[in-house]
Amino acid sequence: MRELFTVIALAVLSIPVVAQDFQIDPKHSSANFSVKHLMVSTVRGRFGGGVTGTIHLDPKDITKSSVTAIIKADTITTDNSMRDNDLKSAHFFEVDKYPEIKFQSSKVEKRGDNYVAVGNLTMKDVTKQVELPFTLNQADSNGKKKLGIDTELGINRFDYHVNFDPSGTTVSKDVKIEINLEANAQ
Numbered sequence: 001m002r003e004l005f006t007v008i009a010l011a012v013l014s015i016p017v018v019a020q021d022f023q024i025d026p027k028h029s030s031a032n033f034s035v036k037h038l039m040v041s042t043v044r045g046r047f048g049g050g051v052t053g054t055i056h057l058d059p060k061d062i063t064k065s066s067v068t069a070i071i072k073a074d075t076i077t078t079d080n081s082m083r084d085n086d087l088k089s090a091h092f093f094e095v096d097k098y099p100e101i102k103f104q105s106s107k108v109e110k111r112g113d114n115y116v117a118v119g120n121l122t123m124k125d126v127t128k129q130v131e132l133p134f135t136l137n138q139a140d141s142n143g144k145k146k147l148g149i150d151t152e153l154g155i156n157r158f159d160y161h162v163n164f165d166p167s168g169t170t171v172s173k174d175v176k177i178e179i180n181l182e183a184n185a186q
Contacts, residue, residue, distance in 0.1 A: 021057075022147050023054055023186055024183045026049050026050065029179075029182050031047040032044065032177070033046070033177050034176045043083075045078035045079075047075045048076075049075060051179070053070050054068050055149070067119075068102070072099065073088070073099055073100060103120070104119050116132065117132045118131050121155075123160040124162065132153055134149050134151040145185035146183065152177065154175065154176050155175050156173050156175075157171075
């Protein structure tokens with residue numbers, strides 16, 4: 001029982017009680033995606049170590065919190081170099097012309113027991129407002145405060161001009177994205 005109280009006390013003590021800024025750690029963060037190929041198989045990919053940005057957390061008033069996350073488009077990998085080169089080309093992401101994918105929150109809210117970041121997702125030459133429901137985890141590691149954020153969303157890649165194969169039969173237009181962030185207190 002004493003161990004349980006110790007764990008609870010440590011968890012409570014690790015929660016920031018004042019607004020604080022956190023830097024996203026690209027070594028411990030990921031942006032993953034999955035999409036149907038030929039409508040029969042699922043191809044998975046990720047942006048390898050290319051997620052950076054900042055999180056401002058105000059635990060007393062979550063609406064004063066914010067997040068900026070940037071993904072380096074040229075870090076895309078599906079473990080198939082020919083496909084990866086195609087994804088980097090004008091057929092898909094045009095990484096030479098559009099090197100970043102960016103999310104910038106305009107507001108953060110708590111809806112019931114859940115958090116939602118509302119903001120602009122910019123991919124290529126398109127910016128659209130999206131809602132990212134997310135979980136928020138907090139820890140204290142060797143005296144350093146850390147945050148973890150996990151979120152998922154679905155997008156239509158055609159909405160962002162990632163529209164190779166306009167019929168959507170070779171590569172589905174629907175893309176599932178999963179983002180996992182770890183951030184260190186500044």
